[in-house]
Amino acid sequence: MNNIIQLLIYGLQLGSVYALVSLGYTMVYGIVRLINSAHGDYLMLGAYTAFYVSLLNGNNLILCLLGAMIASGLIAMLSDQLAFKPVREQPKFSSLVTALGVSLFIQNLSRALPFIGPIPKPFPTLITKKLYNILDITVSSTQILMIIIALILLFLLTYIVNNTKIGRAMRAVSLDRDASALMGVDINKTITITFFIGGFLAGAGGVFYGIMYPTIDVSIGSLLGNKAFIAAVIGGIGNLNGAMIGGILMGVIEIFATSINADIGFGVFYLILIIILIFKPAGLFGKLTNEKV
């Protein structure tokens, strides 16, 4: 029993990382109907930013997080402005190919850049690990901090989307671009801000990933990105709660699966994806839209 609770906490920790990254996929999909395969690469660059922030300023978790989040957010925004905006009015296929191009570009450029390079780097220890024993269950300070920070970020995002002007504009543009424009919403600005917020959360995901698996290289984005994308699809792509719950669910499931056999972790992702797509094609919380016109 204790063992199960322990795994559950570990699963929540990993799941909160997936949730942070899934949200970016789902938000960008919601607003521009684009599966942005470059999303994972934003978080990779965020993780490297944290690496250098810690090199310059010591192992300060908050500074590293902020640095990574802002860097990932800005890169996401820049990729929207430079790559996606010019093909916005083109058929969807153009954006999809553009996203693949952006992803390849970021990864290969990073490999060539002297301060990133092809060789993996050790990620700094940003949280001093202390172990606490509560009722025979051991939890670490890392787990507690990560879960709390992730929850704060998820709460903040939900609040922004549901209760602020920009959040309403984001939802409106997702629902009906023309009608939003007629309300005076600047569509391009709103889309760019959505990219920023998605990247911002992914940056936190990148740092947390580095904390859990302390070696980073240029491909961590694709790996984590893939899993987070599947989590977003399982939750119902375009649905924020779906992405959060999907992410956390997949984290927990992965940890339990790995505890049974270390090799089946990733396989389980695809297995669940296939099962969900068969029985609920729109994901757990997605709706196959059926609206009155």
Add this chain to the structure above:
Amino acid sequence: MLEVNHLTVKYGAIRGVDDISFTVNKGEIVTLIGANGAGKTSTLRAISGLNKIAQGSSIKLNGEEIGNIAPHKIVEKGICHVPEGRRIFYTMSVRENLMMGNYIHGMSDFPKKLERVYSLFPRLKERDKQLGGTLSGGEQQMLAIARAMVTGGDMVLFDEPSMGLAPLIIRDIFSIIKELQCEGKTILLIEQNANMALSIADRAYVLENGRIVLSGPAAEVKADKQVQRSYLGA
């Protein structure tokens, strides 16, 4: 107030609107009538910036060219558009829809505007928290109009506000349009219900296949034999 000259809207090789010119003077209700596919919606969408206009077209608001600026900037210049098919935000509540209408304004005046549209449409007030998508068709149309009233602007474009509504509600909606005119707003109205539209309009233009085939004071257009046969079912 609004001056449209040589407006052409192309969809690939098709000309949805083909070189039309018309004006709407301050304080007028002008109606565009025409059969399905005549180019009415395309014209309104061009005015509010949603459709690209072809070269040589010109749209002037109070003398200022607005033909090539983004829709959100046109709203700020004072044109608001109640689009064809209502286009309310389905998964937002009635109040959130109205808050979207208020997007370009600060929140300080919002309670007053809310009170005003709720007194005009008590059905919406009762449904303040209900999701837009769960409203009936008529309620959705009221919401679309209320939302545009919150947006404000001196000129209001209506694209078939009576579509799919019961006669009683149509009467209400037309009386609201008339009321907006009394408040000093300028109105460009598109209608399938040509009879109603011609009875409240000052002037009318008849569109056919993207071209204007007839124009004049509403009463004259209403009396035209051809119009009576084609649009008034006489």
